[in-house]
Amino acid sequence: MKLASHIAIGVRDLERSLVFYRDVLGMTVIRDAVNAPPRDELYGAHVCSTRRREVMLRMDGNEGEGFGDRVFLAISQSDELADNSSLNLEHIGIHHIGFWVDDIPALAERLRAAGHEPISIKDTIGVGYGESADQKMRAMFVRDPDGTILQFDQRVD
Incomplete structure (x- = not known):
């Protein structure tokens, strides 16, 4: 196994999060797209059941030799927002x-x-x-x- 290919974070307000990740942290946008709900044969409804806008960002200094060596961050906002809180360090899952x-x-x-x-x-x-x-x-x-x-x-x- 190699490095992670990407990290994905769901957000409530994509524009607000873009200001944070792009403008404050200095990440570079490499893709901004709207993804339709996936067909069941690709991912299955249990993975993503709604349309969402996704922006992929890369930190400076993370431009590896090949595409597979370049880790990026994906932030996305779904049409149907989840009503949950972020995790703390003691929680189960990626915190x-x-x-x-x-x-x-x-x-x-x-x-x-x-x-x-x-x-x-x-x-x-x-x-x-x-x-x-x-x-x-x-x-x-x-x-x-x-x-x-x-x-x-x-x-x-």
Whole structure:
């Protein structure tokens, strides 16, 4: 198995989420399309039963050699919005997504300027990342506009 091909997040207001992911986090839109409900022989009604707009975004520095090496983020808004809350770290299911970044203090400043206060910023070591205990790390957690937890990790020299 290789890297993930993509991560998908359902959102309540796609335009609001685009401002966050594209303008605040600096991701690049690589596709913006409306997807019709899939036919049963493709995915089945249990996977997606409604039309939805989906925007695919890529973070800078994530332009691998081949298409299969390029992880992207997909955010989508369905015509029939679900009435559920985002998950917390103790919940079952995917409760947060982590991204490597080069400068957490600069990103935290951009987030705050846009009205998104980080949940926490902490210094740690590389053991939890499968690296040496000598590797200094920094981690920041923030919620997106719908409450999805995002983690940003930085190797600190």
